Amino acid sequence: MTNYQFKIDEILDKIRSMGAKVVGLQFPEGLKVHATEIAREIENETGAMVLISGDPCYGACDIADVEMEGLVDFLVHFGHTPLPIDHKVPTFFVEAHYQLESMEILKESLIHLEGTEKIGLVTTTQHLHLLEDAARFLEENGKQVLMKEGKGTLKGQVLGCNFSSVHDLPVDTFLYLGSGNFHPLGIKLSTKKPVIIVDPYLNQVRDIDEFADRILRIRFARITRASEAEKFGILVSSKGGQSRWELAKVLKKMIYKEGKEAYLILLDEINPPSLMPFMDLDAFIVTACPRIAIDDSKMYEKPLLTPQELEIVLGRRDWEDYEMDEIKY
Known part of the structure; x- marks a missing residue:
C-alpha cells in the first residue's frame, strides 16, 4: 500500500476491544492521501463508521479531539507521538514509520x-x-x-x-x-x-550552515523593522497543544512597560487572511507554533516575531543570545 507502517491490525484490535461504533481518523498533510484507503479497511473489517478530519494538522499539538467530541467514540491520530496533554476523546497515536529502502x-x-x-x-x-x-x-x-x-x-x-x-x-x-x-x-x-x-x-x-545563515539574516531584518513598531498584536492559539496564554499575558505587560500598545488576538488558524483586519498594528508576536514566524514570514506584510525576538526588539535580550522559540510541555 505504502512505504509507511500504519499498524492496521493494531488499530482494528483497538476498535474491536472498545466496541467503537464511530472512529475518527486524523492525518498530517503528507499522509492524508492514505485516508480513504485506511477508512475503507476499517469499515470493512470492523463495521464501524469512519469520520476523516479534513482540516490541516500540524502535529501532536493539533489533535482533532475537540472538533470530534460527541461525534466519535475513538480517534486515531497518525504521524506523531503523544504530548503530555489531555484529550477530549480516547486517542490512539500511530507513528507511521517510514520504511527506507537502504541506509547506504x-x-x-x-x-x-x-x-x-x-x-x-x-x-x-x-x-x-x-x-x-x-x-x-x-x-x-x-x-x-x-x-x-x-x-x-x-x-x-x-x-x-x-x-x-x-x-x-x-x-x-x-x-x-x-x-x-x-x-x-x-x-x-x-x-x-x-x-x-x-x-x-x-x-x-x-x-545546515548556509541555510541557518540565510534564516538569521531574514530574522535580523524582521527584528530591525519591528524595532520601530508602536502597536503589537500578540497571537494566541486556540489549539490545546499550542496555547500559551500565560506567556501571552506576560508579553503584553512587557510591551506596555516599554510605553507601547499590545493587543491579544485569539486564532485557531494563523494565516495572512486572518490578520488582514488588524493591519493597523505594526508587528505580531506568535505564541502559537514556533514554526509560523520562521517558515512563513515571507507571506506576511507585517513582521511576525517569536517571543525571544520580541525581547531583542525591546532591548531585553542581545542579538548574540538569539534562541529558537520552544513550547515547554
Missing part, C-alpha cells in the same frame, strides 16, 4: 564526520525506528553516539517546537536523519554546534 546514505555521512568523535544522533517521529541501526553503524565506524530523551520527546526525537533532547548533550556534532531544514536549524540554533543532515529522500548529505 549513512556511509557518505562519514566523510562529513571525519575528525569528529562524539555524535548526537537525532530524528523525527517517522524515523525513530531507524536510530538504533544508524547508531550501530556509526559506532562500528569508530564514532561515539549519544542520544537522550527530552521533555515530552523520546530518545533522539526532536519536534518543530521542542529541541530538549539535544540540550546539554556533550557532543561535537549532531547528525540529523530526515528531510527538510527546519529541525536541523532548530538543533543548530539551540546548541550552536555543527549539524549534518542525512536526507534519505533526496539521497543527500549536507550541513
Whole structure:
C-alpha cells in the first residue's frame, strides 16, 4: 500500500476491544492521501463508521479531539507521538514509520564526520525506528553516539517546537536523519554546534550552515523593522497543544512597560487572511507554533516575531543570545 507502517491490525484490535461504533481518523498533510484507503479497511473489517478530519494538522499539538467530541467514540491520530496533554476523546497515536529502502546514505555521512568523535544522533517521529541501526553503524565506524530523551520527546526525537533532547548533550556534532531544514536549524540554533543532515529522500548529505545563515539574516531584518513598531498584536492559539496564554499575558505587560500598545488576538488558524483586519498594528508576536514566524514570514506584510525576538526588539535580550522559540510541555 505504502512505504509507511500504519499498524492496521493494531488499530482494528483497538476498535474491536472498545466496541467503537464511530472512529475518527486524523492525518498530517503528507499522509492524508492514505485516508480513504485506511477508512475503507476499517469499515470493512470492523463495521464501524469512519469520520476523516479534513482540516490541516500540524502535529501532536493539533489533535482533532475537540472538533470530534460527541461525534466519535475513538480517534486515531497518525504521524506523531503523544504530548503530555489531555484529550477530549480516547486517542490512539500511530507513528507511521517510514520504511527506507537502504541506509547506504549513512556511509557518505562519514566523510562529513571525519575528525569528529562524539555524535548526537537525532530524528523525527517517522524515523525513530531507524536510530538504533544508524547508531550501530556509526559506532562500528569508530564514532561515539549519544542520544537522550527530552521533555515530552523520546530518545533522539526532536519536534518543530521542542529541541530538549539535544540540550546539554556533550557532543561535537549532531547528525540529523530526515528531510527538510527546519529541525536541523532548530538543533543548530539551540546548541550552536555543527549539524549534518542525512536526507534519505533526496539521497543527500549536507550541513545546515548556509541555510541557518540565510534564516538569521531574514530574522535580523524582521527584528530591525519591528524595532520601530508602536502597536503589537500578540497571537494566541486556540489549539490545546499550542496555547500559551500565560506567556501571552506576560508579553503584553512587557510591551506596555516599554510605553507601547499590545493587543491579544485569539486564532485557531494563523494565516495572512486572518490578520488582514488588524493591519493597523505594526508587528505580531506568535505564541502559537514556533514554526509560523520562521517558515512563513515571507507571506506576511507585517513582521511576525517569536517571543525571544520580541525581547531583542525591546532591548531585553542581545542579538548574540538569539534562541529558537520552544513550547515547554
